[in-house]
Each structure stands twice: as C-alpha cells, then as structure tokens.
Amino acid sequence: MSWKVEIFEYGGIKVFKCEQIKDLNDLELEVYNYIMRHQEKVLEMKIRELAEASHVSTTTVLRFCKKMGCNGYSEFKVKYKMYLNEVPNQAKKEDIRVLVNFFYRADSEEFNKQLDEVASLIYYASKVIFLGLGSSGILAKYGARYLTNSGKVAQYIDDPFYPVPAGFYDGAVIVVLSVSGETGQVMEQLRRFIRFNCAIVCLTNSETSTIAKMSDVCLTYYMPIDRVQYGDLTTQVPVIFILERIGKKVQHLLQDIEVV
Numbered sequence: 001m002s003w004k005v006e007i008f009e010y011g012g013i014k015v016f017k018c019e020q021i022k023d024l025n026d027l028e029l030e031v032y033n034y035i036m037r038h039q040e041k042v043l044e045m046k047i048r049e050l051a052e053a054s055h056v057s058t059t060t061v062l063r064f065c066k067k068m069g070c071n072g073y074s075e076f077k078v079k080y081k082m083y084l085n086e087v088p089n090q091a092k093k094e095d096i097r098v099l100v101n102f103f104y105r106a107d108s109e110e111f112n113k114q115l116d117e118v119a120s121l122i123y124y125a126s127k128v129i130f131l132g133l134g135s136s137g138i139l140a141k142y143g144a145r146y147l148t149n150s151g152k153v154a155q156y157i158d159d160p161f162y163p164v165p166a167g168f169y170d171g172a173v174i175v176v177l178s179v180s181g182e183t184g185q186v187m188e189q190l191r192r193f194i195r196f197n198c199a200i201v202c203l204t205n206s207e208t209s210t211i212a213k214m215s216d217v218c219l220t221y222y223m224p225i226d227r228v229q230y231g232d233l234t235t236q237v238p239v240i241f242i243l244e245r246i247g248k249k250v251q252h253l254l255q256d257i258e259v260v
Contacts, residue, residue: 119249132177160185181209
C-alpha cells in the first residue's frame with residue numbers, strides 16, 4: 001500500500017481518499033472543508049444542519065456522501081466516526097491530509113492550464129503588482145521577488161492606502177493574495193485597479209469569495225481555516241507552491257523567446 005493511500009485509508013475505512021476529493025466540485029468541497037474544520041461537531045449534526053453550516057443544499061451533502069462511497073448521510077457518519085477513531089491523534093492536528101489533497105489537485109491538467117494562463121498574462125503585462133495585507137502581504141513580497149528572480153520585474157503593495165494614479169497601471173496584472181477573499185481594504189484597492197483596465201489574478205481559499213468573483217482568473221487552494229486569538233494560522237504552503245510554479249512558468253516563457 002502506498003503512502004498516499006495510507007494517509008486516507010486507516011484500517012480500511014475508505015473516506016477522504018485522494019481520488020474521492022479530486023472528484024468533488026466547489027460546493028462539495030465546501031462540505032469537505034467544513035467537516036475538516038469541525039471534525040467532532042459534525043458527528044452530532046443532522047444533514048440539514050451540516051448543509052446550513054456549509055452554505056449548501058442537503059442535496060449537495062448527499063452527493064458528497066455518495067462520492068465518499070456511502071449510500072447516505074447516516075452511513076457516512078458511521079464510517080466517519082470509525083475514521084476519526086482510527087486516525088492517529090497527531091495526524092488530526094496537522095494539515096498533512098489536506099495538503100496531500102491540494103498537491104493531488106494541483107497536478108491536474110485543469111489546474112496547470114490555469115497556471116499557464118496566469119503565466120501568459122504576466123509575461124505580456126506591462127507591469128506586475130502583487131497585493132496583500134498582513135501575512136498575505138508578506139507572501140506578496142515573496143511572490144514579487146520570486147517573479148523578479150525569474151526575469152520578469154514585479155513589485156508588491158502591502159499598504160491599502162497606496163495611491164493608484166490614473167494611467168500608471170494601465171495594462172498591468174494585479175496578483176492579489178487573500179485567504180478569506182473578503183478583506184474590505186483589499187477589495188477597495190482592487191476596485192481602483194479595475195477602473196484602470198488591469199487584469200486581476202487572485203490566490204484565495206475559496207472560489208465563492210468576493211475577491212474571487214472580482215478577478216479574471218482565480219487560483220484556489222481550499223485549506224481548512226485556522227484562526228486563533230492573535231491571528232491566522234491557516235497553512236500558506238499552497239500559496240508558496242502556486243507563486244513558485246507561476247514564476248517558473250514565466251521564466252520558461254522568457255527563455256523560449258530568448259532562444260528564438
């Protein structure tokens with residue numbers, strides 16, 4: 001049995017296997033993410049309560065259960081309880097399972113096409129700006145530096161009040177980083193960029209967020225949100241992976257042109 005399968009199949013309890021997660025659509029992923037964030041609580045929830053908490057319909061929950069190899073919600077809860085009892089305690093506390101899921105999805109043809117689209121936008125852009133606040137601002141700085149290392153000069157903005165003068169950013173690509181996709185100051189900054197005909201690329205946790213809907217291209221990673229008293233501990237490993245993949249794809253485009 002391979003390591004990848006063992007992560008999701010303790011004691012033969014076949015739920016949350018990579019191929020099952022890969023087959024989920026965006027709404028079903030919302031159910032999965034909620035379950036990952038509220039593992040013990042879900043065992044006490046009725047199907048309607050889980051649907052409301054996940055902001056989906058009961059039909060979506062049932063589809064999710066079927067894709068997990070269960071005939072219905074009751075069977076899913078039974079298997080899920082067995083799963084929780086058999087998963088090592090340490091594994092419960094870490095992001096390993098969801099990270100493996102992310103990398104499995106990131107290896108898909110569809111995800112790579114999105115990365116190619118973003119790399120092409122950046123390659124032809126007159127300017128590339130990375131935008132983010134807080135932890136996302138730090139990653140915006142990293143993304144700008146990594147892209148510059150690849151040969152395409154980029155800058156970053158981590159100040160929501162940074163001026164956006166008319167005409168200066170025309171034709172630019174704005175890469176916005178936001179875990180929630182709902183940060184008001186970032187959305188206001190984006191509105192100013194959109195007025196100047198900028199292409200917007202977002203890296204965010206959910207395709208249903210406001211910032212995702214404001215963007216031309218949205219790269220999502222679907223990690224369980226982990227907010228604590230003093231900040232946000234949601235893993236940013238997928239964001240770094242995406243930024244580096246974009247940088248390398250842009251570098252390959254630049255190399256191809258130089259060779260020609």
